[in-house]
Amino acid sequence: MAASFDIEQILSLIEKNVNISDLHLSGGESIAYRLNGEVIREEKAGKLSNESMELILRQLLAGNPQRFDKFLWDKEADFAYISKTGIPYRVNAFFKTGRLGVVMRKINGTAKKVEELMFTDIADSIRKNVLNQKKGLYLVTGPTGSGKSTSLVAMLEEINQTRAENMITIEDPIEFVFSPKKCIISQREIGHDTWSFPNALRASLREDPDIIFVGEIRDRETAESALSLAETGHLVFSTLHTNSAANTVNRLISFFPPEIQESVCDRLAASLIGVQSQMLVKSKMGSRVGIYELMLNTTSVRNNIKKKEIEQLDNIIETSSLIGMINLKKYTQRLIDKQIIDPKEVDWLMKWTSL
Numbered sequence: 513m514a515a516s517f518d519i520e521q522i523l524s525l526i527e528k529n530v531n532i533s534d535l536h537l538s539g540g541e542s543i544a545y546r547l548n549g550e551v552i553r554e555e556k557a558g559k560l561s562n563e564s565m566e567l568i569l570r571q572l573l574a575g576n577p578q579r580f581d582k583f584l585w586d587k588e589a590d591f592a593y594i595s596k597t598g599i600p601y602r603v604n605a606f607f608k609t610g611r612l613g614v615v616m617r618k619i620n621g622t623a624k625k626v627e628e629l630m631f632t633d634i635a636d637s638i639r640k641n642v643l644n645q646k647k648g649l650y651l652v653t654g655p656t657g658s659g660k661s662t663s664l665v666a667m668l669e670e671i672n673q674t675r676a677e678n679m680i681t682i683e684d685p686i687e688f689v690f691s692p693k694k695c696i697i698s699q700r701e702i703g704h705d706t707w708s709f710p711n712a713l714r715a716s717l718r719e720d721p722d723i724i725f726v727g728e729i730r731d732r733e734t735a736e737s738a739l740s741l742a743e744t745g746h747l748v749f750s751t752l753h754t755n756s757a758a759n760t761v762n763r764l765i766s767f768f769p770p771e772i773q774e775s776v777c778d779r780l781a782a783s784l785i786g787v788q789s790q791m792l793v794k795s796k797m798g799s800r801v802g803i804y805e806l807m808l809n810t811t812s813v814r815n816n817i818k819k820k821e822i823e824q825l826d827n828i829i830e831t832s833s834l835i836g837m838i839n840l841k842k843y844t845q846r847l848i849d850k851q852i853i854d855p856k857e858v859d860w861l862m863k864w865t866s867l
Contacts, residue, residue: 519571523595526618531799533618533657535601539565539611548798565612569605572614592685592701602687619687620662623669629662630804631846637836641786641808643670646722648785648809649742651729651764653754658791659802660751661687668725668749671695677722682712684727695723702727713737717744726750732767739776742783756840757787757807758825761817773820781817784809789840794857801852803861805829805840 526532526545534546539562544553560568572593573579583589588606593616595601602617626643627635642650652660665688672679672695679695684702698719699705706712709726710733716724721741729735729750742748754760761780768776789805807813807829816824829839844861847853855862 519568520596522568523599523601523616524597527595527597527599535616535618536613537565537568537616538608538613549792549794549800562611565614569612569614572603572605590685590703592687600687600689602685617657620665621688623665623688624662626663626666626670629659629666629802631843634804634806634836634838634843637806637808638667638788639670641836643667643674645747645785647742647745647747647783649738649748649750649780649783650785650788651750651752651760652788652790653752653756653760654790655753655755660790663788663790663802664725664749664751668723671723672697675722678720679723679725680716680719680721681725682706682709682716682727683725684709709734710737713741716741721746723747724749728752729764729767735764735767739779739783743779754789755791756789756826757805757829758822760787760789761822761825765820765822777817777820781809781814784813784817791840791861793853793861795853796851801847803840803847803858804838804843806836806838808832808835808837810835 522535522543526535529547531548532545536544536551537560540559542553542555542559543557544551569583570580573583583605588604591603593601593603599621600619602619604615606613626638652663654660668679669690672690672693674694676694679697681697681699682702683699686699686701690697690699700712702708706715709730713726713734714737724741724746726734726738726748729738729752738748738750752760752763754763764780765773765776786806786808790802792800792802795801807825810832812828813825816822816828826839829837833842841862844858848855848858
């Protein structure tokens with residue numbers, strides 16, 4: 513892979529391998545990319561100069577000097593880029609020790625089916641208990657690079673194909689561009705179509721929405737808006753960077769001051785549909801496969817959230833497989849039993865989930 517300053521030449525090379533997920537470019541360093549979860553450096557290609565990085569960034573910003581000048585002022589930028597082959601990327605540009613750096617996350621240009629991502633019975637549970645709902649809050653959680661966007665695109669696209677409703681997405685930045693089918697779809701990007709998640713959420717109430725996707729709940733104001741929308745008859749999807757259903761509920765409650773957390777628990781218990789937590793691990797085939805936890809808001813879950821006995825949620829998930837829930841450990845064991853993953857790849861996870 514040549515250390516060229518032509519971004520399209522670099523992208524054309526990494527796009528040949530569907531298992532490459534991220535491209536890393538930095539002044540003074542070799543081109544690197546993430547292949548099946550592991551970072552690979554192209555040492556033989558030489559190192560990118562800071563001058564080459566500036567040209568690359570200007571190309572990514574569509575040759576717009578104002579956008580480049582704004583980046584120099586802000587010192588960082590998030591935006592989307594679509595290559596000449598039509599593949600979308602989520603881009604973050606930044607400085608590190610005075611040099612320019614760019615990380616580009618390749619976005620699947622085609623929405624997957626929910627059952628392509630997980631076991632069919634769990635996909636069916638999500639379809640029955642989540643995608644058929646008319647109102648409520650559904651959260652997809654996990655660390656960066658855990659496939660949250662892929663899962664949400666799959667779910668939203670299924671709604672797009674099956675329900676004649678109005679869908680609004682609020683994203684930072686827009687990653688997957690939906691083609692309206694049965695749904696009317698309005699995709700709004702932070703910094704381009706609106707200034708913030710809270711602003712866009714407040715405005716969405718006047719836009720006749722049925723389904724709203726909020727890219728991420730980052731603060732109390734966004735959490736309050738998402739809860740309010742779910743309470744007022746809207747189906748709301750969003751994400752958090754948490755690693756389990758219990759941690760997700762705790763994080764959401766913690767956005768609010770202690771004196772109102774009791775009322776927040778009541779509201780969350782009434783409006784939550786469920787929490788899907790996930791991560792990616794390497795399969796025996798060399799690609800990556802998802803591991804999922806699914807909690808649905810049953811009477812038991814609702815009562816424990818109301819009482820703020822969040823530590824009980826893990827036990828409820830553990831004993832509720834017959835009604836469509838599953839925890840990370842059981843999902844992992846199923847992958848092992850079906851010879852999809854090597855037990856050595858998930859030994860840390862099995863120990864962690866046993867604590």
